[in-house]
Amino acid sequence: MIQSNTFSFLFLFLVFLTLFSCDVYGENNIGINKADVGNTTLQDNNGNQSIQISPEDRQEILDLIYTYSYTYDSKDLDSFISLFTNDCIWEVYSDKGTELEFQVKSRNQLKEAMEKRMANITEKGIQTRHYQTNTILKSMSVDTVEGVTMLNLMWQYPDNELPTFVQTGVYHDEFVKIEGIWKFAKRTALIDQKQSD
Numbered sequence: 001m002i003q004s005n006t007f008s009f010l011f012l013f014l015v016f017l018t019l020f021s022c023d024v025y026g027e028n029n030i031g032i033n034k035a036d037v038g039n040t041t042l043q044d045n046n047g048n049q050s051i052q053i054s055p056e057d058r059q060e061i062l063d064l065i066y067t068y069s070y071t072y073d074s075k076d077l078d079s080f081i082s083l084f085t086n087d088c089i090w091e092v093y094s095d096k097g098t099e100l101e102f103q104v105k106s107r108n109q110l111k112e113a114m115e116k117r118m119a120n121i122t123e124k125g126i127q128t129r130h131y132q133t134n135t136i137l138k139s140m141s142v143d144t145v146e147g148v149t150m151l152n153l154m155w156q157y158p159d160n161e162l163p164t165f166v167q168t169g170v171y172h173d174e175f176v177k178i179e180g181i182w183k184f185a186k187r188t189a190l191i192d193q194k195q196s197d
Contacts, residue, residue: 051139060182069130075118081111089186097190125158143177168192
């Protein structure tokens with residue numbers, strides 16, 4: 001009886017090892033084989049090469065997105081501007097992304113525009129809160145990544161007990177890595193609501 005149980009255990013263990021080895025080191029559904037493990041360049045089922053985003057780059061890009069919220073909401077203009085490239089594009093479309101409301105085409109233009117926005121918000125005593133979630137990133141090259149991120153913008157007015165919903169939408173971003181640092185090359189906000197008059 002003991003020999004039979006031992007044999008059964010060994011048999012199942014060997015089957016498990018065989019299946020595990022095939023799954024990890026054999027070819028799988030995205031075309032990775034033993035020689036590809038650890039490489040950043042992979043192939044899909046059609047044989048097309050794609051550049052995978054490293055965990056470090058992914059986290060740095062996510063941190064960039066989060067820092068956008070914190071610097072904007074704390075009205076830290078210099079830190080906010082530093083997140084963008086010199087030739088950045090920052091634009092806002094309303095009504096489900098159909099109406100262009102605002103656009104700048106350089107970091108200097110962005111700084112001028114944000115100075116006015118932050119001054120206006122400060123004068124009204126508004127505390128903004130940019131909640132950015134559900135980010136999906138796609139690598140276009142070793143130093144270029146595209147992404148989408150959902151936005152939920154809330155404002156806290158000084159005389160209101162609860163925050164006020166302002167708008168929702170999706171950011172479409174282009175990130176570039178310059179001298180080892182990820183920055184926004186382009187940020188397009190597609191806002192769901194129509195712009196109020």
